[in-house]
Amino acid sequence: MKKNILVLGGTKFFGKKTVNLLLEKGYQVTIATRGNTPHAFGDKVDHIILDARDGFHEGWREVTSHSWHAVFDNVCYTKEDARLIIEKLQGNMEQLFFTSSMAVYQGDKDGYEESDFDPFTYTIDPEKNVTYGEGKRQAETVFYTEAPFPVTSFRLPIVLDTDDYTERLLYYVEKGVNEETIRFQYSDVLVNYVKGSEAAEAIVWLIEHEKEGIFNISSRDAIPVQTFIQWLEEGVGKPIQVVYSGQPEPDSPFSVKHDQYLVSDKLIREGFELSTLEEWLKPLIRELRAQVENK
Structure with a gap:
């Protein structure tokens, strides 16, 4: 029997890649979305209209009328979102797979390992300002301390690919092609990323093998920002004008004040x-350069 998998989200970027890969492997996939973004899966998937943040939304009736071998939640950002999933799906699924983030980690460290944030011992402060990272910390804490089902979380760095709708890498490629100055805070901080297609492959692999627990998913290495600039110069075929200011550069999406990479x-x-990184980031820069030049 084909495994029945529910994907919350899944119409954009690596969520979309994950759904396509699940379909290629023969899984029976249902996506649940608010219906705001058209999906490209045709009749290969079942589609439930659902606002997963609204406990009274009528879509929950259909979601909870099925049993799921696995649920892949790509749209959970807060403790409230997590508690709603527990409330609605306990007893209806075998295992939850949840997209978390490198943003759960805090402080300057020589590479973040899974043990550097422990959701089992984290105390949720109701007075704390809930940023993106804090929201993911609280969601993980709720899942791992309150859920009656097995939970697997994926902690991802910045995800890059040709179809990255945030266009963060494209920002630098366009700057390079147009010979515009690029600004970073520091040149020697270490960073890493993950390619969208590889993130999807890792997620599907973890689902297939029913792995439990917390997993970082990134490139296997990290590079200093100055190496990224060298690769960017090679990829666009032009010298890059770069300023290392020692100050925050909010308009420069890869600029960070200390090492930020996953182990x-x-x-x-x-x-x-x-x-x-070199295996996929260099070719990706060249692909994006061709996109820019062919506009």
Whole structure:
């Protein structure tokens, strides 16, 4: 029997890639979305209109009328979202897979490992300002301390690909092609990212193998910002004018004040092969350059 998988979200970027890969592998996939973004899956998926943040939305009736081998939640951002999933789906699914973020980690460290944020011991402060990172910390804490079902979370850095709707890498490629100055805070901080297609492959692999727990998913290595600039110069075929200001650069999406990268050795030890940055980031820069030049 084909496994029945519910995907909350899944119409954009690596969520879309994950759905396509699940379909290729023969899973029976249902997507649940608010219906604001058309999906490209045709009749290959069932589609439930659902606002997953509204506990009274009529779509929950259909969602809870089924049993799910797995639920992939790509749209949970807060403790309230997490508690609603627990309330609605306990007893209706075997395992939850949840998109978290590198943003759960805090402070300057030589690479973040999964143990650097422990949702089992984290105390939710109701008075704390809920940023994106804090929302993900609280959501993880609720899932791991309150859910009656197994939970797997994916902690991702910035995700890049040709269809990245945030266009963060495209920002730098366009600057390079147009010979405009690029600004960073520091040149020697270490960073890493993950390619959208590889993120989807890792997520599907974890679902297939029913892995439980917390997993960083990133490139297997990290590079200093100055190496990224060198690769950008190679990719656009022009020297890059760059300023390292020592000050926050909010308009420069890859600019950070200290090392910010994931150590994904745990996933590798489990048996999934991750790529190095050079293997995919250099070709991706060239692909985006061609997009810019062909506009």
